[in-house]
Amino acid sequence: MRGTAAEVVLELQGIVKDFPGVRALDGVDLEVRAGEVHCLLGQNGAGKSTLIKVLSGAHRPDAGRIMWLGEEVSFARPQAAMRAGIATIYQELDLVEGLSVADNVFLGREPAGLGFVHRGRMREAARGVLTRLGHGEIPVDREVAKLPSAAKQIVSMARALSMDARLLIMDEPSAVLAHDEVANLFRVIRELTAQGIAVIYISHRLEEIRDIGDRVTVLKDGRTSAANLDAKGTPTRELVSKMTGRTIEYVFPPRPDHSPGAELLAVEGLSLAGEFHDVSLKVHAGEIVGIAGLVGSGRSELLETIYGARRAGAGTVRVAGQELRPGDVRAAVRQGLGMAPEERKSQALVLDDPVYRNITLATFGRFASAGFTSHGRERTAAVRIADELQVRPPGVERPVRTLSGGNQQKVVVGRWLLGGTRLLLLDEPTRGVDVGARAELYEVIRRLVADGVGILLVSSEVPEVLGLADRVLVMREGRLIHEAEASTLDEHTVLDMVMAGSLLETENAV
Numbered sequence: 001m002r003g004t005a006a007e008v009v010l011e012l013q014g015i016v017k018d019f020p021g022v023r024a025l026d027g028v029d030l031e032v033r034a035g036e037v038h039c040l041l042g043q044n045g046a047g048k049s050t051l052i053k054v055l056s057g058a059h060r061p062d063a064g065r066i067m068w069l070g071e072e073v074s075f076a077r078p079q080a081a082m083r084a085g086i087a088t089i090y091q092e093l094d095l096v097e098g099l100s101v102a103d104n105v106f107l108g109r110e111p112a113g114l115g116f117v118h119r120g121r122m123r124e125a126a127r128g129v130l131t132r133l134g135h136g137e138i139p140v141d142r143e144v145a146k147l148p149s150a151a152k153q154i155v156s157m158a159r160a161l162s163m164d165a166r167l168l169i170m171d172e173p174s175a176v177l178a179h180d181e182v183a184n185l186f187r188v189i190r191e192l193t194a195q196g197i198a199v200i201y202i203s204h205r206l207e208e209i210r211d212i213g214d215r216v217t218v219l220k221d222g223r224t225s226a227a228n229l230d231a232k233g234t235p236t237r238e239l240v241s242k243m244t245g246r247t248i249e250y251v252f253p254p255r256p257d258h259s260p261g262a263e264l265l266a267v268e269g270l271s272l273a274g275e276f277h278d279v280s281l282k283v284h285a286g287e288i289v290g291i292a293g294l295v296g297s298g299r300s301e302l303l304e305t306i307y308g309a310r311r312a313g314a315g316t317v318r319v320a321g322q323e324l325r326p327g328d329v330r331a332a333v334r335q336g337l338g339m340a341p342e343e344r345k346s347q348a349l350v351l352d353d354p355v356y357r358n359i360t361l362a363t364f365g366r367f368a369s370a371g372f373t374s375h376g377r378e379r380t381a382a383v384r385i386a387d388e389l390q391v392r393p394p395g396v397e398r399p400v401r402t403l404s405g406g407n408q409q410k411v412v413v414g415r416w417l418l419g420g421t422r423l424l425l426l427d428e429p430t431r432g433v434d435v436g437a438r439a440e441l442y443e444v445i446r447r448l449v450a451d452g453v454g455i456l457l458v459s460s461e462v463p464e465v466l467g468l469a470d471r472v473l474v475m476r477e478g479r480l481i482h483e484a485e486a487s488t489l490d491e492h493t494v495l496d497m498v499m500a501g502s503l504l505e506t507e508n509a510v
């Protein structure tokens with residue numbers, strides 16, 4: 001924010017939003033100025049997404065005032081907010097899968113100044129915005145359903161950017177972006193704010209807030225617990241205590257002093273055309289192996305192939321010595337494999353089913369064969385997991401759809417913690433999970449490992465890979481380029497390898 005006299009563009013006063021049985025917002029105040037990046041911080045379920053949905057016309061508030069450019073407004077529909085100059089990138093993507101990239105960028109509108117939909121110019125305009133985001137390579141005619149999830153996120157951003165908005169709202173945009181893409185996003189945000197556009201930015205990553213933010217408003221239990229803090233100068237301790245009411249050190253549980261057990265997973269020469277090539281790795285019982293790499297480096301595809309959700313073109317996967325049939329998820333699950341995938345909505349959750357059913361989904365067969373008939377035992381087991389991971393609000397009968405993003409993520413991971421899994425494949429397990437709940441999740445993961453479970457972990461957050469894993473594999477462009485004990489690596493070295501490649505690559509290629 002340049003200068004101190006920047007005009008207040010948005011003011012929210014006493015916003016209240018009730019859902020059946022839950023007061024999501026209980027009197028929120030927020031003030032946003034032209035040209036600033038205003039960060040919203042708060043634990044999972046604090047009300048951040050609900051607040052921006054109220055602001056963008058997706059929800060009607062039950063009480064409170066919205067002052068936009070000096071006038072009280074009430075947006076009945078998202079289109080009304082868009083027309084008023086408020087563009088929103090939601091936490092859940094809202095693209096139309098069956099339409100092309102260009103159609104999605106200009107959905108319901110046409111490029112400014114055309115007056116009619118001119119396909120050629122629309123495609124050109126779409127390409128222009130994508131290029132500005134550093135993703136000119138995304139084909140504008142491609143059906144959105146055929147894009148990887150990171151590219152979908154970019155399309156969703158391109159859409160918001162193309163609106164000529166005066167306020168841009170971003171709900172955890174970085175959750176699906178790789179390190180270099182976040183840098184790109186920040187460059188674009190800086191361009192926008194320099195033109196006086198205001199940005200509301202939501203993230204659980206404090207480093208990002210320090211980097212891009214001007215001011216911070218903290219939500220706790222649906223209320224503003226601190227407003228307009230200095231994003232750069234406010235101590236982390238203070239931010240965390242405003243969020244949680246307590247102080248949490250963001251640390252990893254100590255690595256237990258044990259040597260890994262028997263070989264659990266052996267992958268040899270695994271290849272999948274266009275995704276990854278000739279990958280060999282091992283995971284032992286009681287060991288965490290972390291894979292670092294950019295989005296698009298083939299990490300997720302590798303996990304999915306090991307799990308049998310994709311069929312390898314070459315190579316073998318053996319679990320405890322037994323070879324898995326390629327492309328057979330059921331066989332993998334029978335051998336004790338579990339997987340928490342990256343894209344929780346489409347791949348992992350039955351949104352309208354209750355929380356307990358989603359937690360016991362993978363193990364349902366086991367409950368059934370154990371003579372489980374009433375849903376009593378199923379529920380008891382689910383309640384235990386939901387408690388351990390602090391799924392909020394409590395009550396496992398709620399449809400998963402009504403949980404906040406971070407709480408949905410806990411459900412996805414939680415189902416594999418019920419037991420019976422020997423080898424767990426975790427793809428971005430803490431995406432969207434707040435600092436407090438992360439610590440709980442790390443504890444649970446450590447406990448599993450102490451019980452002899454082996455874990456193969458993919459994470460874009462290098463500190464997470466280094467903090468949790470015993471051994472680290474670095475993946476780039478579909479190949480494993482380095483392997484080392486986590487204790488011998490630091491963040492900088494790993495980032496170097498992940499991005500540009502370093503000399504280490506040729507010295508220690510695996």
Ligand SMILES: Nc1ncnc2c1ncn2[C@@H]1O[C@H](COP(=O)(O)OP(=O)(O)OP(=O)(O)O)[C@@H](O)[C@H]1O
Pocket residue numbers: 019020022023024042043044045046047048049050051091392393401402403404405406407432434
């Ligand atoms: N459609 C809905 N029906 C019922 N409850 C809802 C609905 N949407 C949100 N909630 C509840 O409102 C509260 C706030 O949720 P919200 O999604 O705003 O949290 P958040 O701060 O965005 O969290 P996260 O960091 O996990 O994304 C939560 O208790 C959530 O379960």
Ligand SMILES: [Mg+2]
Pocket residue numbers: 048049050091171404405406
């Ligand atoms: Mg949210």
